[in-house]
Each structure stands twice: as structure tokens, then as C-alpha cells.
Amino acid sequence: MSDDHMVLKKRHSSHLMSFRKLHFVAAVLSLLALMPVLPAKSTDPLTLVVFGDSLVAGYQLAPDEAFPAQLEQALQARGHNVKVINAGVSGDTSSAGLSRLDWSIGPDADAVLLELGANDALRGIPPANTRQNIDEMVRRLSERGVPVLVAGMLAPPNLGPEYAEDFNPIFQYVAEKYGALLYPFFLEGVALDPDLNLDDGMHPNARGVSVIVGNVLPSVEELLARAGS
Known part of the structure; x- marks a missing residue:
């Protein structure tokens, strides 16, 4: 070759x-x-907004004793990557909450714990008004695709059985209507216990807040699961 x-x-x-x-x-x-x-898995924390009145704002408590701060600590201790925002305003009724909803809960909110209605009952506001306001808030959040945990409230006994009959079912009704989560009574295990409340007998002290956090924690974890945690 x-x-x-x-x-x-x-x-x-x-x-x-x-x-x-x-x-x-x-x-x-x-x-x-x-x-x-x-897509790359995000390492950014979920943003949970606690939207309510003095019961969550931390009335007469240090900032780290308020409900949102204690809730964030408890969630992070259980491995959740979450930031809890305190959007509580002392004295707010459901009407006041509705009026500030859109600017208080920004587009970065991944989930909302809604706690309002206690001041409505204390002031004897017609339950129909409260129901309409709670309904509208959950409707707006649902339309935005934000999962909601509705924290219920019970009417004070002094308002009588007729008022309680109209007021107490509001929160379950609204939650079921929009497929939101429900925690039936925010003050469960704390209401009327002098060891867990301030001297006014209405607002939880730091120990009382801790009890509330422990009780509501499973519901909040379910909320975070809906938000993608």
C-alpha cells in the first residue's frame, strides 16, 4: 500500500x-x-403577616413578647424558614382593619393570620357589620391567592345570648365560604385566667401569649404548607 x-x-x-x-x-x-x-429552590423565607388588633400587636408587652415575635421563634425552632410580620393595631375593629387591609398587607405576603372582631364585640357593633367586614377581607386576600387562617372570637357573656348567637358563628362561616383555615377561638386556654392576662383581664401577658402560640401552632403550620413551606 x-x-x-x-x-x-x-x-x-x-x-x-x-x-x-x-x-x-x-x-x-x-x-x-x-x-x-x-427553577432553583428559593432560600428566601416565607412572609407571614399577622393582621389584627391589640391581642396580636403586643399591648403593654416588650416587642419580643408579642404574639408575632413568639410565633416566629416557635416556627423557626421547628425548622420553618419564615418571617412573621406584626400588622396588629391596638383598638382596631373589623371596619378599621378593612380600611387598611390593602396597604398593610403588601404583595410580599405569602400567608395571613387574620385576628379581628374582639373590639367589635366589646363595642356592641352589630354582628352583621362584623360579618360583612371579615368576609370582605378574606375575599380580597383569597382573590390575591394569599392563604388565610381566620382566628375566631367569642362574644362577651354580658352581651347576652342573642348577640352571641349572631356573632360567634361569623368566623367559621367566612372560613368555610372561602376555603380558609379556621382557629375557632384565638384566646383558647387563656381567656379569664388571671395568671395569663394583664391586670385588665382582657389582654394576654407574655405567658398567655406563649400558651396561644403553642395552641395555634399546628394551624399555622398548615397555613404555611398551603403557602408552599
């Missing part, structure tokens, strides 16, 4: 190998192009 023939044979073999390599690379790239691109 001549030298020229050997050179041509080597060149042909080299070109064939190069062609096969290019064909293999092209096939791999085609397969990669067909594979779905999965």
Missing part, C-alpha cells in the same frame, strides 16, 4: 471519528433542550 494511500486512509478515519463526535454532541444537546428547566 502506497504512502499516499495510507495518509488518505488516516484522514478518512479521523474525519469519520470527528463526525461521530459531533453527531453525539448534537444528540446530547437535543436531549438537554427537551428536558424541563427546574
Whole structure:
């Protein structure tokens, strides 16, 4: 076999190998192009807004004793990557809450714990008004795709059974209407216990807040699950 023939044979073999390599690379790239691109898992914490009145604002408590702060600490201790925002305003009725809802709960909110209605009952506001306001707040949040945990309240006994009959079911009704979560009574285990309340007998002290956090924690974890935690 001549030298020229050997050179041509080597060149042909080299070109064939190069062609096969290019064909293999092209096939791999085609397969990669067909594979779905999965988004990187976010490390940003979920934002949970606690929206309510003095019961969550931390009336006469240090900032780290208020309900949102204690709730955040409890959730993080259980491994949740979450930031809890205190959007409580002392004295707020459901009407006042509705009026500030849109600017108090910004677009960064991933979930909301809604606690309002206690001041409505204390002032004897017609339950129909309270129901309309709570309904509208949950409706707006639901339309935004924000999962909600409705914290219920009970009417004071001194207002009589008729008022309680109209007021107490409000929170369950609204939660069921919009498929929201419900925690039936925010002050469960704390109301009327002098060891767990301030001297006014209405607002929880730091120990009382801790009891509330422990009681509501499973419901909040379910809320975070809905928000994608």
C-alpha cells in the first residue's frame, strides 16, 4: 500500500471519528433542550403577616413578647424558614382593619393570620357589620391567592345570648365560604385566667401569649404548607 494511500486512509478515519463526535454532541444537546428547566429552590423565607388588633400587636408587652415575635421563634425552632410580620393595631375593629387591609398587607405576603372582631364585640357593633367586614377581607386576600387562617372570637357573656348567637358563628362561616383555615377561638386556654392576662383581664401577658402560640401552632403550620413551606 502506497504512502499516499495510507495518509488518505488516516484522514478518512479521523474525519469519520470527528463526525461521530459531533453527531453525539448534537444528540446530547437535543436531549438537554427537551428536558424541563427546574427553577432553583428559593432560600428566601416565607412572609407571614399577622393582621389584627391589640391581642396580636403586643399591648403593654416588650416587642419580643408579642404574639408575632413568639410565633416566629416557635416556627423557626421547628425548622420553618419564615418571617412573621406584626400588622396588629391596638383598638382596631373589623371596619378599621378593612380600611387598611390593602396597604398593610403588601404583595410580599405569602400567608395571613387574620385576628379581628374582639373590639367589635366589646363595642356592641352589630354582628352583621362584623360579618360583612371579615368576609370582605378574606375575599380580597383569597382573590390575591394569599392563604388565610381566620382566628375566631367569642362574644362577651354580658352581651347576652342573642348577640352571641349572631356573632360567634361569623368566623367559621367566612372560613368555610372561602376555603380558609379556621382557629375557632384565638384566646383558647387563656381567656379569664388571671395568671395569663394583664391586670385588665382582657389582654394576654407574655405567658398567655406563649400558651396561644403553642395552641395555634399546628394551624399555622398548615397555613404555611398551603403557602408552599
